[in-house]
Amino acid sequence: MKMNLCYLFVEGMLVLLTITAALAGTQTVRGHQAALLIIDVQDCFLPRGSLAVSDGDQVIPVINKLREDFKDAFSLVVLSQDWHCPDHVSFASQHPGFNPYSVVNLTYNADGALCHGASVPSNFPYAVDCSNQPGSKLRVVQQTLWPDHCIRNVTSGGTSAEFSPLLTMKDSDVVVRKGYLCGVDSYSAFFDNGGFRQTELNGILKEHNIDLVVVTGLALDYCVYYTSKDAHALGYKVLTVTDAARGVAPGSTEAALEDMKNIGIELITAADLEGALQDPSKGANPGSFSFYLFVALGAVLTAFLVFKS
Numbered sequence: 001m002k003m004n005l006c007y008l009f010v011e012g013m014l015v016l017l018t019i020t021a022a023l024a025g026t027q028t029v030r031g032h033q034a035a036l037l038i039i040d041v042q043d044c045f046l047p048r049g050s051l052a053v054s055d056g057d058q059v060i061p062v063i064n065k066l067r068e069d070f071k072d073a074f075s076l077v078v079l080s081q082d083w084h085c086p087d088h089v090s091f092a093s094q095h096p097g098f099n100p101y102s103v104v105n106l107t108y109n110a111d112g113a114l115c116h117g118a119s120v121p122s123n124f125p126y127a128v129d130c131s132n133q134p135g136s137k138l139r140v141v142q143q144t145l146w147p148d149h150c151i152r153n154v155t156s157g158g159t160s161a162e163f164s165p166l167l168t169m170k171d172s173d174v175v176v177r178k179g180y181l182c183g184v185d186s187y188s189a190f191f192d193n194g195g196f197r198q199t200e201l202n203g204i205l206k207e208h209n210i211d212l213v214v215v216t217g218l219a220l221d222y223c224v225y226y227t228s229k230d231a232h233a234l235g236y237k238v239l240t241v242t243d244a245a246r247g248v249a250p251g252s253t254e255a256a257l258e259d260m261k262n263i264g265i266e267l268i269t270a271a272d273l274e275g276a277l278q279d280p281s282k283g284a285n286p287g288s289f290s291f292y293l294f295v296a297l298g299a300v301l302t303a304f305l306v307f308k309s
């Protein structure tokens with residue numbers, strides 16, 4: 001009788017633990033709540049776009065497959081959207097005498113307002129006079145000047161801000177716009193380039209209790225890089241998927257990869273994602289070696305108890 005009670009107790013516990021592990025595994029990745037971040041996969045950055053990234057379209061099938069293969073692992077999918085004014089400060093067209101891809105210094109006051117200066121003409125509508133402000137209150141931000149791109153509400157042509165029609169999108173996806181202030185650029189999907197203001201992205205991730213982000217998209221050496229860095233600085237575990245991203249230029253891409261690696265961001269390929277999501281310190285997921293080991297041990301223990309009784 002005593003042995004039967006012992007058997008029933010252990011058997012019951014094993015069933016409960018197995019069901020708990022199975023249910024947990026469908027919602028979390030080894031105890032993490034994961035989000036997929038798809039950065040700026042928009043017409044303007046794709047072939048025929050005004051700021052086309054070489055082979056930028058090749059990220060689309062990789063990202064779509066990640067969504068499909070890991071649909072139970074991602075609690076949330078966020079798409080960032082570069083969303084500029086037609087006369088945005090990052091456009092070379094707004095800086096007389098400067099060509100695309102040249103780099104200028106932009107000055108901002110303590111409130112984050114753009115100041116008139118050498119590369120910002122006095123008639124630029126989104127700048128203010130900072131001549132009466134002490135230099136210690138001003139902040140200089142380096143800005144690469146780009147061809148006009150990703151203009152808000154433009155839905156066709158090279159400057160279209162639309163997401164690629166080939167990209168899988170769902171009603172549950174969250175879109176976070178960035179770069180919408182005319183006087184400051186925003187490579188990161190979290191903060192503008194001066195660090196003056198943040199988007200809603202961090203708040204959305206916190207609302208969903210996300211603690212791990214998988215970063216993909218365009219461009220690897222700018223928006224993917226700065227989004228990954230800010231996510232890491234904000235305390236998220238960051239996996240940046242290099243074959244689900246492409247860079248603007250080889251030199252800056254190499255430097256971005258090196259920097260990300262040095263600060264502890266995990267650089268992986270899509271094929272590595274399943275392994276990279278493993279964290280042996282967390283619970284067991286269905287399909288994993290430890291899950292099957294757990295079930296096997298339970299079966300052996302149960303058989304032993306049945307045999308003894």
Ligand SMILES: [Zn+2]
Nearest residue numbers: 082090150179
């Ligand atoms: Zn932009």
